[in-house]
Amino acid sequence: MDRWNTAYFQGRLSTGVLAELRELADAPDDALALADRAFRLMLAAGLRPTDLSVFTAWLIGFSVPRTVPSAWSGTVPPVTMAGRHRVLDEYVARNPWHRPGERGVFVDVGCGFPPFTTMETAQRLPTWRVIGVDPAFSRYVVYNTEGAYACYDEDLRLRYYQAGTYDPDRDNSKRRFREILDRLLPRLTGDEVTDEGGKLVRDPMRHYETDNLELVGGGIGEYTADVGVDVIRCMNVFMYFDHPFRERALAWATTLLRPGGLLLCGSNWIDSACARYTVYRKEDDRLVPKEFAFSIDNVRPIDLAPWYGLHDDNLENLSNAHAVGTVRADTPFLRRFDSRMDALLTQLNMCPRDSDGYLGHAPADMPAEDRARCSSILAAHLDDEGFVAEAVDVLRRSGRHAWRNHVGHVAMRPVKPPPLTPSAVL
Numbered sequence: 124m125d126r127w128n129t130a131y132f133q134g135r136l137s138t139g140v141l142a143e144l145r146e147l148a149d150a151p152d153d154a155l156a157l158a159d160r161a162f163r164l165m166l167a168a169g170l171r172p173t174d175l176s177v178f179t180a181w182l183i184g185f186s187v188p189r190t191v192p193s194a195w196s197g198t199v200p201p202v203t204m205a206g207r208h209r210v211l212d213e214y215v216a217r218n219p220w221h222r223p224g225e226r227g228v229f230v231d232v233g234c235g236f237p238p239f240t241t242m243e244t245a246q247r248l249p250t251w252r253v254i255g256v257d258p259a260f261s262r263y264v265v266y267n268t269e270g271a272y273a274c275y276d277e278d279l280r281l282r283y284y285q286a287g288t289y290d291p292d293r294d295n296s297k298r299r300f301r302e303i304l305d306r307l308l309p310r311l312t313g314d315e316v317t318d319e320g321g322k323l324v325r326d327p328m329r330h331y332e333t334d335n336l337e338l339v340g341g342g343i344g345e346y347t348a349d350v351g352v353d354v355i356r357c358m359n360v361f362m363y364f365d366h367p368f369r370e371r372a373l374a375w376a377t378t379l380l381r382p383g384g385l386l387l388c389g390s391n392w393i394d395s396a397c398a399r400y401t402v403y404r405k406e407d408d409r410l411v412p413k414e415f416a417f418s419i420d421n422v423r424p425i426d427l428a429p430w431y432g433l434h435d436d437n438l439e440n441l442s443n444a445h446a447v448g449t450v451r452a453d454t455p456f457l458r459r460f461d462s463r464m465d466a467l468l469t470q471l472n473m474c475p476r477d478s479d480g481y482l483g484h485a486p487a488d489m490p491a492e493d494r495a496r497c498s499s500i501l502a503a504h505l506d507d508e509g510f511v512a513e514a515v516d517v518l519r520r521s522g523r524h525a526w527r528n529h530v531g532h533v534a535m536r537p538v539k540p541p542p543l544t545p546s547a548v549l
């Protein structure tokens with residue numbers, strides 16, 4: 124902790140932040156590397172030590188070791204959440220420079236399970252054919268009476284389970300799911316079987332399909348479509364992989380897309396907050412980067428999400444840190460932004476500044492959902508109050524070709540961002 128503090132924050136982190144970061148003392152290597160990377164991205168974005176809240180530090184100390192692939196036997200967890208891509212659905216539905224030819228075909232690759240976001244896309248684009256694709260689709264899913272669930276493959280190996288936001292005893296959770304599976308499997312004759320202690324479903328994806336929604340097992344490089352595709356969405360996938368994986372994915376997407384088709388890729392969080400994404404368009408048989416965009420809450424995030432990534436070369440994280448750094452370097456803008464952000468945080472009773480000027484924690488009694496929604500509430504206020512337009516002006520003054528896109532994000536013509544400074548600690 125002390126070396127991080129010295130190397131990235133001039134030794135000025137608050138005692139509250141350092142106490143939360145100490146939770147990482149026994150964390151696995153990928154969690155430590157992720158935290159180190161997050162600090163370097165903060166540095167690249169010009170975040171001050173006083174703006175790293177105790178809440179963000181708590182997310183780093185508590186959530187990171189529980190969400191990195193090493194916590195899931197090396198797999199990418201199929202974590203998703205309802206509402207996550209609502210703004211991106213609008214991006215596609217109201218795009219002023221892309222229209223599908225005939226019936227639009229939308230592929231959501233790495234869509235996660237349950238496929239909440241793909242279901243929402245199918246509802247928002249009712250005339251389109253929507254296809255959710257994921258390698259983690261499982262043969263069986265077991266539910267307990269609280270609605271938590273575990274997914275098993277054909278050989279009854281546990282692939283993934285989700286037992287709420289706080290799961291103090293993972294081995295016990297796994298054992299209890301296994302008991303439900305062992306009890307119900309011999310009684311499974313149709314698609315599902317239920318008793319007083321739980322439910323077992325075979326081929327759960329079939330239950331989510333509708334007239335315009337198909338769900339297919341597979342991944343980048345494997346899935347092939349029977350028609351040309353208009354839009355491929357690949358959100359919260361590349362952040363787990365390195366740049367060569369991304370290049371292979373882009374080559375695969377090029378083969379699937381119709382001329383003029385779009386690839387949307389990047390990362391975001393609850394209610395489309397913490398967004399950073401690149402939009403490519405297929406032109407002359409290659410993918411041309413047309414737009415990079417980020418949500419205004421990223422200028423001074425209270426969430427960890429804008430800094431989350433498993434590799435130093437993730438393009439959206441680098442582009443976000445670079446653009447945010449440019450915006451934050453404008454002192455008059457930053458002064459106005461900071462004072463409004465502080466007022467909004469006080470209003471939300473979230474991470475209030477202490478008498479030493481440091482951002483604090485979320486109140487202990489604030490429900491997890493309310494904490495999680497803060498970033499999107501902040502983003503909506505800040506856009507309404509003109510901060511997106513102001514950030515666009517700052518970027519333009521710095522020589523970037525920037526605009527406020529049709530869903531209220533700070534958008535710009537993509538440029539190659541500088542690489543991340545190597546770790547000074549690990």
Ligand SMILES: C[S@@+](CC[C@H](N)C(=O)[O-])C[C@H]1O[C@@H](n2cnc3c(N)ncnc32)[C@H](O)[C@@H]1O
Pocket residue numbers: 199200201202203204207232233234235236240256257258259341342343357358359360
């Ligand atoms: C964090 S989830 C993101 C889910 C959803 N797209 C979202 O944004 O909420 C990452 C997903 O990527 C999937 N994935 C992992 N490797 C993949 C690959 N090679 N091709 C496609 N998807 C992959 C995982 O199974 C997982 O469901």
